[in-house]
Amino acid sequence: MTTTATAYHFANVSASPFVGVDVCRQARLTLPNDADRPLFDHDLWDFTHVIGLPVQMALHERRFDFTAIIDPGWRLVVKELVLAMLAPRHPAVALLPRAYRTPLHLRSCSARLNELTRLFAWLGQREISTLAHLGTADCEAYLAHRRFVLDDDGAVVGEQSPGVRRAAAQAVIDLIDYRKLFTADRVPPGLRPWGGASASAVAEMSSGRTENKTAPVPNETLQPMLAAALHLITVLGPHAVTLHRQVCETDQVSAITAAGLHHSAPTAIADIKAVLADYVAAGIALPMIEDHDIEPRLAAGWAADDPLLPVATGVLARQAGYTQLWARWLPTLRGPFLEAVAATGVKKQFAREADEAPTANGSGTVPWTLPLHRSQAVALIGIVRTAAIIVLAAVSGMRASELMELRVGCRCPIEEPIPGLRRFRIASKVVKGQPLGGTDDEWVVIEQAHQAVETLEQLHDDPVDGALLLGRFDFYTRYKWFRSWVNSPTGQRLGLAPIPNGRVTLRKLRRTLALEMAYRPGGVLATKIHLKHIAVATTEGYASRPGGAQAELLAEVNKHEADRNLELILAEFQNYQQGVLPTGPGARSLTEFFASIDEMPEPSTAPAPKTQRSDRDILNLLTKRAKTLHIGPANFCWFTDPSRALCLKLAGTPTADRPLVGMCDSARCPQATHHPCHRPVWAEHAERTRTFLGNLGTTRRTEHARLQADYDRAMRVVAEIDAATTNPGEGPA
Ligand code: SF4
Numbered sequence: 153m154t155t156t157a158t159a160y161h162f163a164n165v166s167a168s169p170f171v172g173v174d175v176c177r178q179a180r181l182t183l184p185n186d187a188d189r190p191l192f193d194h195d196l197w198d199f200t201h202v203i204g205l206p207v208q209m210a211l212h213e214r215r216f217d218f219t220a221i222i223d224p225g226w227r228l229v230v231k232e233l234v235l236a237m238l239a240p241r242h243p244a245v246a247l248l249p250r251a252y253r254t255p256l257h258l259r260s261c262s263a264r265l266n267e268l269t270r271l272f273a274w275l276g277q278r279e280i281s282t283l284a285h286l287g288t289a290d291c292e293a294y295l296a297h298r299r300f301v302l303d304d305d306g307a308v309v310g311e312q313s314p315g316v317r318r319a320a321a322q323a324v325i326d327l328i329d330y331r332k333l334f335t336a337d338r339v340p341p342g343l344r345p346w347g348g349a350s351a352s353a354v355a356e357m358s359s360g361r362t363e364n365k366t367a368p369v370p371n372e373t374l375q376p377m378l379a380a381a382l383h384l385i386t387v388l389g390p391h392a393v394t395l396h397r398q399v400c401e402t403d404q405v406s407a408i409t410a411a412g413l414h415h416s417a418p419t420a421i422a423d424i425k426a427v428l429a430d431y432v433a434a435g436i437a438l439p440m441i442e443d444h445d446i447e448p449r450l451a452a453g454w455a456a457d458d459p460l461l462p463v464a465t466g467v468l469a470r471q472a473g474y475t476q477l478w479a480r481w482l483p484t485l486r487g488p489f490l491e492a493v494a495a496t497g498v499k500k501q502f503a504r505e506a507d508e509a510p511t512a513n514g515s516g517t518v519p520w521t522l523p524l525h526r527s528q529a530v531a532l533i534g535i536v537r538t539a540a541i542i543v544l545a546a547v548s549g550m551r552a553s554e555l556m557e558l559r560v561g562c563r564c565p566i567e568e569p570i571p572g573l574r575r576f577r578i579a580s581k582v583v584k585g586q587p588l589g590g591t592d593d594e595w596v597v598i599e600q601a602h603q604a605v606e607t608l609e610q611l612h613d614d615p616v617d618g619a620l621l622l623g624r625f626d627f628y629t630r631y632k633w634f635r636s637w638v639n640s641p642t643g644q645r646l647g648l649a650p651i652p653n654g655r656v657t658l659r660k661l662r663r664t665l666a667l668e669m670a671y672r673p674g675g676v677l678a679t680k681i682h683l684k685h686i687a688v689a690t691t692e693g694y695a696s697r698p699g700g701a702q703a704e705l706l707a708e709v710n711k712h713e714a715d716r717n718l719e720l721i722l723a724e725f726q727n728y729q730q731g732v733l734p735t736g737p738g739a740r741s742l743t744e745f746f747a748s749i750d751e752m753p754e755p756s757t758a759p760a761p762k763t764q765r766s767d768r769d770i771l772n773l774l775t776k777r778a779k780t781l782h783i784g785p786a787n788f789c790w791f792t793d794p795s796r797a798l799c800l801k802l803a804g805t806p807t808a809d810r811p812l813v814g815m816c817d818s819a820r821c822p823q824a825t826h827h828p829c830h831r832p833v834w835a836e837h838a839e840r841t842r843t844f845l846g847n848l849g850t851t852r853r854t855e856h857a858r859l860q861a862d863y864d865r866a867m868r869v870v871a872e873i874d875a876a877t878t879n880p881g882e883g884p885a
Pocket of ligand 1: 791
């Protein structure tokens with residue numbers, strides 16, 4: 153294990169430029185006046201109360217615990233690094249050439265801290281006592297350590313995601329980029345693992361070069377899931393709200409935490425008897441204990457056939473004003489209890505006489521729920537809340553961070569700009585890519601989403617205006633519970649179609665909505681606006697149209713290019729027919745091609761009855777050749793054979809599928825032709841070269857020879873073009 157003595161190589165703690173620094177002030181994070189302010193010297197930086205942190209940010213991400221890094225020197229290194237990322241304008245950081253110039257978000261810093269903690273623990277296990285001994289092989293070994301998932305025997309059984317690999321590589325790269333900042337230990341100056349590649353490159357991340365990788369929710373899952381969620385909101389929602397109110401009211405009286413309960417009193421027996429008498433008088437069954445409480449009673453010596461076994465004696469005691477029904481009271485109360493049980497029976501506490509509700513499959517009506525214990529009632533309310541989240545997420549496409557920022561009262565007033573056409577909006581915050589605190593925004597939604605928010609507000613435990621509507625939630629777990637409930641006998645009783653297994657996430661729901669929207673007319677733009685993407689390219693990725701707009705533009709450009717090429721080749725063909733021939737190394741090949749077209753039989757003399765020749769036919773014949781045409785500044789390039797392309801030979805890429813026009817040497821390449829339209833370029837080039845030649849001193853013989861060759865070549869091309877242009881009729885006639 154690394155020790156303090158071995159880790160300090162450059163300086164002690166007091167040499168750090170951050171000693172005594174107020175972390176939040178330096179990072180420009182705002183704290184309430186009465187909050188504790190983390191100092192650099194602390195080993196725990198608590199950002200819990202920083203104003204504007206997203207609701208989605210977990211508590212553990214808000215507390216930076218450096219004590220997990222055992223070695224004090226390395227702990228100092230990590231603290232310096234994290235503060236440098238939070239406060240890039242600090243004079244000690246601003247000087248570093250490869251330091252970040254914009255502050256990292258606390259979540260990013262938290263992730264960096266976690267990875268660095270892992271890295272230093274790993275270094276300790278390898279008995280590397282100082283960063284100065286870190287080599288390229290160690291960096292690669294750490295990446296491999298993080299990359300592969302091993303079984304108990306050390307065999308590779310899987311691979312981590314590119315994100316994990318990138319984090320691992322980034323930890324090493326950060327130690328290199330900020331090495332001059334560190335006062336306790338530093339990596340060696342020449343360390344340059346992975347050839348200096350970026351962390352994303354090292355991790356082989358596609359980085360948005362392909363379409364969005366989040367798969368949409370399959371239709372066979374989406375349909376029953378949404379149908380169940382909508383049924384729960386629209387049909388069962390009002391009943392669930394009533395149930396929620398009953399649970400809250402009951403809790404105020406009979407929960408262990410209810411206010412005003414007494415431990416005991418001389419009148420306790422009489423008070424409980426009075427409660428029992430009320431039950432008997434009203435003909436209401438006594439409350440039943442939860443199933444999981446039966447076992448402890450049996451273990452405590454209750455008889456399995458005791459009529460009082462299922463009675464929730466504690467609930468009755470609390471209804472009488474006492475915290476518990478103590479065992480010493482039971483002998484006295486047994487008689488009244490037995491009488492009450494005989495008279496009214498024992499039943500689960502909630503939804504004893506549930507209203508009828510239509511089933512989801514239209515088979516009729518059934519009680520919307522069977523009688524429930526309290527925990528079952530709370531669970532059912534939770535299922536309805538999950539249904540509301542599903543509807544909201546599926547039809548609004550809101551990110552998890554945006555859903556978590558929803559607050560009670562977020563439903564905007566319903567607008568009706570045109571009679572009968574109502575617009576529903578909900579307000580939340582966009583967090584992703586926004587400054588701390590997020591940016592207020594609104595989402596236009598359909599009525600069901602609006603209704604889902606209303607249901608959530610009604611199911612809220614404390615629905616004061618501005619309270620978080622959902623807070624942080626784990627959709628993965630909630631969805632699993634929701635699916636289990638729908639697929640259970642309870643869901644089947646309500647006529648809900650079973651939901652197939654398969655993971656559904658908020659991202660998948662957002663992707664599904666994006667696809668649904670984007671494939672409608674004008675859908676990409678609508679999706680971009682609705683999902684609040686910063687760039688259309690992101691929306692195109694969501695819509696499985698990588699490079700969508702760019703691809704459309706490119707296709708358009710290609711079409712224009714093809715049309716232009718066809719016009720050019722037709723013009724040159726007509727020139728050929730007029731006797732104006734191409735020149736240059738590729739002229740012969742082109743002339744032969746033109747001749748092959750020109751010599752085709754006239755329709756009148758053709759043996760085949762279908763032979764026709766018109767401009768359209770000629771264009772068709774020319775089209776294939778036109779596809780090989782590339783336009784150079786001083787020539788046409790007929791790129792028919794890559795192996796003959798001089799530019800590709802010079803570039804060492806003989807198998808490329810496009811010429812390198814920028815390297816074109818058209819006077820020597822067998823695929824180049826010159827035409828009258830190129831004459832001005834060559835003439836100007838010759839003229840300029842001649843001017844240069846005239847200005848060259850006599851001592852510069854090499855330069856003179858090169859320019860002279862250049863000039864001669866330009867003049868030769870001009871002469872060839874002139875000869876081909878001024879002697880029409882000597883060609884194909
Ligand atoms: S050298 Fe010029 S003409 Fe020859 S293939 Fe390359 S670009 Fe085309």
